[in-house]
Amino acid sequence: MKEASRWSAGLVALGAGALALSGVLAPAQASETHEIKHVLLISFDGLHEQDVARCIAGNTCTNLALLAKSGVTYTNAYTPGLSDSFPGLSALVTGGSPKTAGLFYDVSYDRTLYAPSDTGCVGKQGWNVVFDETTGIDGENGGALVHLDGGGAFNPQAIPHAREGGKCVPVYPHNYVKTNTIFEVVKQHVPNSHTAWADKHAWGYDWLNGPSGHGVDDLARTEINSIDPATNSYYLDTYTHTEKFDDYHVQALINEIGGKDSTGTRNEPVPTLFGANFQTLSVAQKATVATGGGYLDADFTPGPQVAGAINYIDNSLRRIVDALKQQNLYNSTLIIVTAKHGQSPTDHTKLVKNGDTLTKLLEANNYLDPNGNFGQFNTASGNLNDGTGLVDTGMVQTDDVGLIWLRDQSQRDAVIATLKQNLSCNAPGICADGPQAYILSGNALASRFGDPAQGRTPDIIVQPNPGVIYTSSKTKDEEHGGNAPDDSHLGLVVSFAGLHHAGHRVDERVQTTQVAPTILKALDLDPHLLHAVAVEGTDTLPGLGLRGGD
Structure with missing residues (x-):
């Protein structure tokens, strides 16, 4: 049953609540609200809460400030324990850790x-799953990533197998995610709905479709690690070049707002639920301080x-909001600006790059x-996903965190x-x-991340001191993936x-998992x-006046 009246009532409650927070009582009228x-x-990857506060106060993001003025700013939003792109985005679209x-x-x-x-699923089990830029067929046999769409199909060497119901079946990214997504729910429960999304990997983000494989009607196939034919270099080489890649996503959103598909070549309904990921800020943050990247101080x-x-x-937000207004959609569109993850360390004095000492210690x-x-x-x-990786070896994944899947789980205590x-x-x-810093294992790890005995959860998680990056790279001074303050505390x-009476802050600690149920x-x-x-x-x-959430 439609609940537009409940939402309108919630907006009235929000108006009064917002004024109560500021010490003023002047309730909004129901006639002032509009149905969403x-x-x-x-998702502007890397966007910290401090970035939002600083740029609004300094008048350097006027368009984001306007959105905040007509909305609610959450000053204490965090990722659910891990802040890599996959868990960061899945928090936003599944509501789960x-x-x-x-x-x-x-x-x-x-x-x-x-x-x-x-x-035939007849050999050993235990596969190092890689769903990244090499998930597109351009990556087959370690090939060059020469197409923006990743080659237009899945790389079969990237797709592992599982035994289900006595059969050996391929595990595509949408089979790999263990829960449904907001896109699937909207498709299933909103009549005549349309959904769309654009992200940084053309085929690795197929999991947004959810287990049905069909949650996103228009999943833009854009690969950030592909080679720009105009420059014969990668879009990730400089933040200004990444802007060109992100512009594809801005244009995709403008096309969709205008009743086209993401490419602008087909007529499609304006999406009920849509969005995009942007990488420019993340690339600028990772760049070395010596080359003008990152931050100048701890503030x-x-x-x-x-x-x-x-x-x-901020200029991208202006273009997107202008398109909504031109199509008379702004007053009926809820806009959420956040990030999959932040970046660590923002304070360059805390940076420690001793190489991948964690992996070396495990090997030694x-x-x-x-x-x-x-x-x-x-x-x-020598390239990932060429089909010749080793089975049943365990692995370790490190950035500013260490995820350890042991070769022999009986060695955990040792x-x-x-x-x-x-x-x-x-x-x-x-x-x-x-x-x-901490080392997480056993019951504490299982209660938070699941039982490693089930196969997916790491046996051990190592969170090093904030500022530590397990790398010797000379091209980046910040990373993400763990639970350090700088990569887990986000803008929202x-x-x-x-x-009408928005513009207030909510200082209560929230999780980015709460975005998904709020959208529904x-x-x-x-x-x-x-x-x-x-x-x-x-x-x-x-703080949004929604029943069952406040």
């Missing part, structure tokens, strides 16, 4: 899966590249084969003992000796023209239609 018919979700959604990283491991070449003062990136994303003690001789780190071409004996930053230490603005509630749908919401009891965001 569309939801636009935008990695424990329920099953997405820990775009490069992960599953003990139950068989190799892509094992079409999030942006360096030249970050300042330029924030200006770019025979918990993993030496010299990267495990999983897809051992392939014939591994933990070794790690604890080497916590310092001195070789061969793993730089996890500070008060904000929820804006709607009908919130805004469209008059039961948030519990999302499996992860039902399992984890995820609330809607507070």
Whole structure:
């Protein structure tokens, strides 16, 4: 049953609540509100809460400030324990943590899966799953990524197999996610609805479709790691070049707002639920401080590249909002601006790059084969997803976090003992000796992320000291993936023209998982239609006057 009247009533409650927060009582009238018919979700990867606060206060993001003025700004929003792109986005679109959604990283491991070449599921189990730029067919046999659409099909060497119902079946990304998505729910429960999304990998983000495989009507096939034919270089080489890639997503949204598909070549309904991911800010943050990247101090003062990136994303917001207004859709569209993840460390003085000491320590003690001789780190071409990776080897995934899938799970206690004996930053230490560092395993890990015995969850998670990046890279000074303050604390603005008395802040701590049920509630749908919401009891965001969430 439609619940537009309930939403209107909620807006009235929000108006009064917002004024109550500011100490003024002047309730909004129901006639001032408008029904939400569309939801636009935008992820500016790397957007910290401090970036939002600073640019609004400094008048350097006037368009984001206007959205905040007609909405609610959440100052205390966090990712659900891991902040890589996969768990970060799955939080926003499933309402669940990695424990329920099953997405820990775009490069992960599953003990139950068989190799892509094992079409009969007769060999060993345990596959290093890689759903990234090489998931497109351009990556087959380690090929060059020469097409913006990733080659137009899946790379068969990237698709592992699983035994289901006595059959050996391929596991595409949409089979890999363990819970449904907001796109599926909208498709199933909003008559004549249309959905769309654009992200950074053309084929790896197929999981947004959800287990049905059909949640997103228009999933734009854009690959950020492809080669720009105009420059014969990657879109990721500089943040200004990344702007060109992100412009494809701005144009995709404008096309969809105008009643076209993402390419602008076909007539399509304006999406009920749509959105896009943007990478320019993330690239600028990662760039070395020596080249003008990152931040100048612990107060999030942006360096030249970050300042330029924030200006770019604000201008992109202007173009998108202008398109909504031109099509008379602005007053019926809920706009959510946030991020999959932040970036760490923003304070350059905390940066520690000692190399991948965690992996080296595991290899040196025979918990993993030496010299990267495990999983897809051992392939014939030297490239991921060429179909020749090793099976049943365990693996470790590191950035500013360490996810460890052991080759032999019976060695867990011995591994933990070794790690604890080497916590310092001195070789061969793993730089996890500070008060904000930890080693997670056993019951504590299982309750938060799921049981490793089921195959998907890492056996051990290492969170090093904030500022540590397990790399020797000379091209980046920031990373994400873990639970350090800078990569888990995000900007979040929820804006709607009908919130006449909005413009307030909510300082209560929230999780980005709460975005998904909020989107469904805004469209008059039961948030519990999302499996992860039902399992984890995820609330809607507070301060929006939605029943069942405040």
